[in-house]
Structures are given as structure tokens and as C-alpha cells.
Amino acid sequence: MEQEIKTEDLPESTPEITVPVKYNKEIRELSLEEAGTLAQKGLKFEAIESDFLALKELASSENKSVPEFISHLAESKRLALKEELLEKCGGNEEMAEKILKLEGKEKNELNLNEVYEAFEDIKCPEDLPAEVLEKATLKGTNALDEYLRYLLSQKKKTRETLKKQRENDSSTTGSLINLKGGNNPETEEFLRGLWK
Numbered sequence: 713m714e715q716e717i718k719t720e721d722l723p724e725s726t727p728e729i730t731v732p733v734k735y736n737k738e739i740r741e742l743s744l745e746e747a748g749t750l751a752q753k754g755l756k757f758e759a760i761e762s763d764f765l766a767l768k769e770l771a772s773s774e775n776k777s778v779p780e781f782i783s784h785l786a787e788s789k790r791l792a793l794k795e796e797l798l799e800k801c802g803g804n805e806e807m808a809e810k811i812l813k814l815e816g817k818e819k820n821e822l823n824l825n826e827v828y829e830a831f832e833d834i835k836c837p838e839d840l841p842a843e844v845l846e847k848a849t850l851k852g853t854n855a856l857d858e859y860l861r862y863l864l865s866q867k868k869k870t871r872e873t874l875k876k877q878r879e880n881d882s883s884t885t886g887s888l889i890n891l892k893g894g895n896n897p898e899t900e901e902f903l904r905g906l907w908k
Contacts, residue, residue, distance in 0.1 A: 752838075826856040 730741040733750070742750065757764075764778075771781035790812070797808035827834055837845060840855070841862060848858040 824855050826854070827859055830856060831859075 729744055731744065731747040733740050733742055733747070767781070768778055771778045774781055774784070776784060793815070794808055794812055797811050798805060801807040801811070824834075824837060824840075827840065834840060840859060844855065844858045844862045847853065847861075848855040851858075
């Protein structure tokens, strides 16, 4: 006897698990993935919290917010470098500006915007392999170039592995079924001699 299954009797799909988080006097429901990402960021902040507090104290002593203080430091450094370059260029401001721009490009922090634009799945530096970030920082090269080089080397390694697997597969002995000796008259005679 077959029973009819009614769609009302079937359980609905399981609801997505969310984590309630209170932030800025507002409660937000985060998915597990979002909660995990934010937890990682919180743990990273714990590692630099003392540095941030020191920076915050320095900024407040100058009556500035942390972002204003950092901008002020960067601008002060740029102006000091420009003055130094003006002296070395004999007062030629245009030449000093060009050199300043070139040095700024070389000393610029990793510019990951190109990587983010080219690869939608990469949204933060942690999404990139550490090897890519390390090479881009040490060599002063473009992060996108280093990531493309990394992808190419991974592709080459995969090809080499597949090639070695194919070589190993083709160099195997093969089937041993025909080596039983069933069609070989000498083997048959030998076996008959053993059983007599």
C-alpha cells in the first residue's frame, strides 16, 4: 500500500543560522561566515591594540583624531622630503615634484586595487597567498604582477604533476593476464611434467 506524501508534511528547508551582534546601539544578524570574518579581525586588532592606543594618545596630544594625525604625519614627511629634493635639484621645483612622485610610487604601500578589480574573489590582503604579499613588498613590485606570476607558477606545477602522472601510468607493466602461459606450448609441457 503506497502512501501519498503531502507537501505540507515535508519539513521546510533549514533556516540559515545567524549570530546577533550589537554594534553602535544596533543589533545586526550576521551569517556564520560574516561572524567568522569579524571574529578574525577582532583577534587581529587584539594583537595591535596597544600600538593603536599609543597612536590614539599621540593624536589626542595634537588635538587630532587618529586619521587626521596619520594624514598630518604623512604630509609632514612629504614636505620634508620635497625640501630636501629642492636643495638637491638646485631649487628646480618641477624636477623635485617629479622625483617625489617617482619615489612615492616606489615606496607606496602595496596597491591591491588592481588585484581587487581583476579578481572578484579577492577582497582583502588575507585572500592573497602570503608568498605574493611578501614578494611584492620585498621587491617593490606590483601586487597584481606578483599574483599573476604566482598563478602561472601554480599552473606550471599542476601541468608538471599531471605530466609525471601520465608518464608513470604509461610506463607501468600493463596487464599480466597473458603471462599465465595458457597459450605457450612450452609452459603447458612444463606444467604437465610437474603433475606426473
